[in-house]
Amino acid sequence: MSWLAKIFGKRSRESERSTRPSRTTTRKSVATQTVQINACPPNSLGGVLASCPSSLRHNSAYDLSKPPRLNGEILKHLRSKIHEIPPMPEIWHKIQQILEQPDASAGELGAVIAQDPILTAQILKVCNSSAYSVPGSSEISNIPLAIARLGLDETSNVIFKSLAPELGQSEKMRQQVRYIWMHCQSISSLTRLLAESCQKLERHDASLIGMLHDIGKLVILNLETDEKLAQLKTAIDSGTDALQAEYEQLGYTHIDAGVILALHWQLPKKVQHFISYHHHTGTLPVSAIPKELQHAMMALNLAHLIFDHFAKDASTMASELVWSGHCCGFARVNESFITDELQLPIESAAFYRQLEGEVSRIKISFPDLFEATE
Ligand SMILES: [Fe+2]
Ligand SMILES: [Fe+2]
Numbered sequence: 001m002s003w004l005a006k007i008f009g010k011r012s013r014e015s016e017r018s019t020r021p022s023r024t025t026t027r028k029s030v031a032t033q034t035v036q037i038n039a040c041p042p043n044s045l046g047g048v049l050a051s052c053p054s055s056l057r058h059n060s061a062y063d064l065s066k067p068p069r070l071n072g073e074i075l076k077h078l079r080s081k082i083h084e085i086p087p088m089p090e091i092w093h094k095i096q097q098i099l100e101q102p103d104a105s106a107g108e109l110g111a112v113i114a115q116d117p118i119l120t121a122q123i124l125k126v127c128n129s130s131a132y133s134v135p136g137s138s139e140i141s142n143i144p145l146a147i148a149r150l151g152l153d154e155t156s157n158v159i160f161k162s163l164a165p166e167l168g169q170s171e172k173m174r175q176q177v178r179y180i181w182m183h184c185q186s187i188s189s190l191t192r193l194l195a196e197s198c199q200k201l202e203r204h205d206a207s208l209i210g211m212l213h214d215i216g217k218l219v220i221l222n223l224e225t226d227e228k229l230a231q232l233k234t235a236i237d238s239g240t241d242a243l244q245a246e247y248e249q250l251g252y253t254h255i256d257a258g259v260i261l262a263l264h265w266q267l268p269k270k271v272q273h274f275i276s277y278h279h280h281t282g283t284l285p286v287s288a289i290p291k292e293l294q295h296a297m298m299a300l301n302l303a304h305l306i307f308d309h310f311a312k313d314a315s316t317m318a319s320e321l322v323w324s325g326h327c328c329g330f331a332r333v334n335e336s337f338i339t340d341e342l343q344l345p346i347e348s349a350a351f352y353r354q355l356e357g358e359v360s361r362i363k364i365s366f367p368d369l370f371e372a373t374e
Contacts, residue, residue, distance in 0.1 A: 014233075037335045037346065045338075045355070046346035048309045052332040060241040061355060062253070074251035079260060081223045086165040086266045096268065103230050106147040109155065113143050122162045123147070123155060131365040138172055153207035158338040160211060167222040173229075176221055176321055182366040184211050192302035193358050196340040197351065201295040202253060209274040209296050210303060212267065216258025216275065217323060223257075224250060233322045240314055242323055250288055255279065274300075284330050297339055302344075310359040311370065 008064060040046025070078075094112050096103050113119050120143060126132065127146035128139050133184050140146050147155045161181055170196035189208025195206035221229070227250065235245035246253040258275040281301040288295050309328075338344050345351045363370050 026233070040347050043349050044347050044353045045306075045344060045351060046335075047352070048355075049054070049338075049346070051309065051333065052305055060244060061239055061248060062243040063283075064243075064253055064280050064290055065284055067253075067255075068247065070252055070256060076251055077285070078223075078257065082219060082257070082260050082264050084266065085167070085219075085222065085261070088267075089163050092163050093266065095108055095156060095159055099152055100268075104152055106144045106152065109152060110143040110147055113147075113155075113159070119159060119162055123158055124165055126150065127244055129365070131361050147227065153192055153204055155210050156187070156204075157185055157207065161185070167218045169222065170226065171220050172226075173305040177218055179321060179368070180214055180217050180221075182369050184214055186307060186362045186366060186369065187211075187300070187303045188215070189358055189362060190299065190306055190355070191299050191356065194299040194302060194344065197259050197354075198295070198299070198344050200342055204276075205270065205296055208268070208271055209278070209300055212258075212271050212273060213300060214254060214256030214264070215261055216256065219257035219261050220246070220250065220254055221322070228321050236323065237260070281333060286334060286337055295336075295342060298333055298342060301330045301333050302338070302342075306331065306355055307359070309363075310356065 037046045037049045040050060041052075053355075091112065095109065098108050098112065113123060123143060123146050124141060127149045132149055133139075140149060150158065166174070167175075169178040188207050191206040194204055195201040195203045224232070232245055232249045234243050235249055240248070241256070243253045255275060255278070259272050262272045262275055273290070274296060277289050277293050277297050278300060281297050286298065315319035317322075335346075338346055340374050
C-alpha cells in the first residue's frame with residue numbers, strides 16, 4: 001500500500017463514518033445518510049462537483065448506445081492507414097507484463113529499462129525535472145531510485161510516450177499531438193490518484209485508461225488532411241458535439257480509431273474496452289456500462305471534471321486545437337455513485353488539497369496547458 005493510500009485510507013475511513021452506511025444499514029437509511037453535493041464545502045470534491053454546469057447529462061446527437069455502423073469503405077481505409085503506423089516496440093509489452101504482476105518491483109522494471117539507453121535517459125530526465133525533484137535532494141542518476149520517485153505507473157506512462165511512434169504529419173499537427181499527450185498524462189495522474197483514494201479500482205488500470213483514452217485523436221491528427229481537420233474544427237467550434245462532428249466529417253469517431261489502434265498496437269484487451277466506453281458517462285446512465293468497467297469510467301469522468309475545475313486558466317493554445325478545451329462532454333456524475341460505490345470522501349478538505357497538489361504538479365510538468373489567457 002502506498003503512503004498516499006495509507007493516508008487516504010485513514011482519512012476516507014474517518015469521512016466514511018459520516019458519509020457511508022454500515023453493513024447493517026437498511027436501504028431506507030442509506031438514502032437519508034447520502035451526502036448532498038450541493039451541501040459540501042467549496043474546498044472539497046463535492047464543492048468541485050457543485051460548481052460544475054447544472055445539466056447532469058450532456059446532449060448529443062451521437063447515440064453511444066447504438067453507434068452508427070461504419071461505412072465498409074471507410075473502415076477498410078481506416079484499418080489500412082492505421083496499419084501503416086509502426087507497432088509498439090517489444091520492450092513496451094515486456095514492461096506491461098511486469099506491471100500486470102501484483103508484486104511488480106522497481107528493480108525488475110529497472111532491469112528492463114536499463115537495456116535501452118534512450119529510455120534510461122528519458123526516465124532520469126523526468127524524475128529530475130522540477131515537477132518531481134525534491135528540494136535539497138541531489139540529482140538521481142540511478143534507474144531504480146528514479147522509478148521509486150516517479151512510481152511504477154508514472155514510469156510506465158513516460159515509457160509509453162517515449163516509445164510510441166511519432167504521429168502528426170506537419171509541425172502544426174505535432175503540436176496538437178503533444179497537447180493530447182499532455183492532456184492524457186494529466187488525466188492519468190488524476191485518475192490514478194482517485195484510484196488510490198477509493199481503492200475500488202486497480203491503480204495500474206486507472207493509469208492506463210487515463211493515458212490511452214483519447215489515442216484515437218492521435219490517429220485522426222495523423223491520418224486526416226489539414227482541410228478535413230479544419231472542417232472538423234469548424235463543426236466542433238460551431239457547437240456540434242465532438243463525436244457527432246467526427247462522424248459527420250470523417251465517417252468515424254476517435255473511439256473507433258482508438259479501438260483499431262489499440263488492436264494494432266496489441267494493447268491489453270481491457271484498454272480496448274476502456275476506449276470503447278470512455279464517453280458513455282457523458283450521455284448515458286452508469287447502467288449502460290458493463291459492471292466491471294463502471295468504477296474506471298466514473299473515475300475517468302471525474303478526473304476530467306476535476307481537471308477542468310482547476311484548469312480554469314487553461315491555455316490560449318486550446319483555442320487553436322481541433323478539440324478545444326471543454327468540447328468532449330463529461331457529465332457531472334451521479335453523486336451516490338461517488339459516495340456509495342467509489343466511496344470518495346467528498347466533504348474532505350484534505351482530499352481536496354491532495355487533488356490541488358496533484359494539479360500543481362501537473363502545471364509544473366506541462367506549463368503549456370496552463371498559459372494564462374490575456
Ligand atoms: Fe475522448
Ligand atoms: Fe480526455
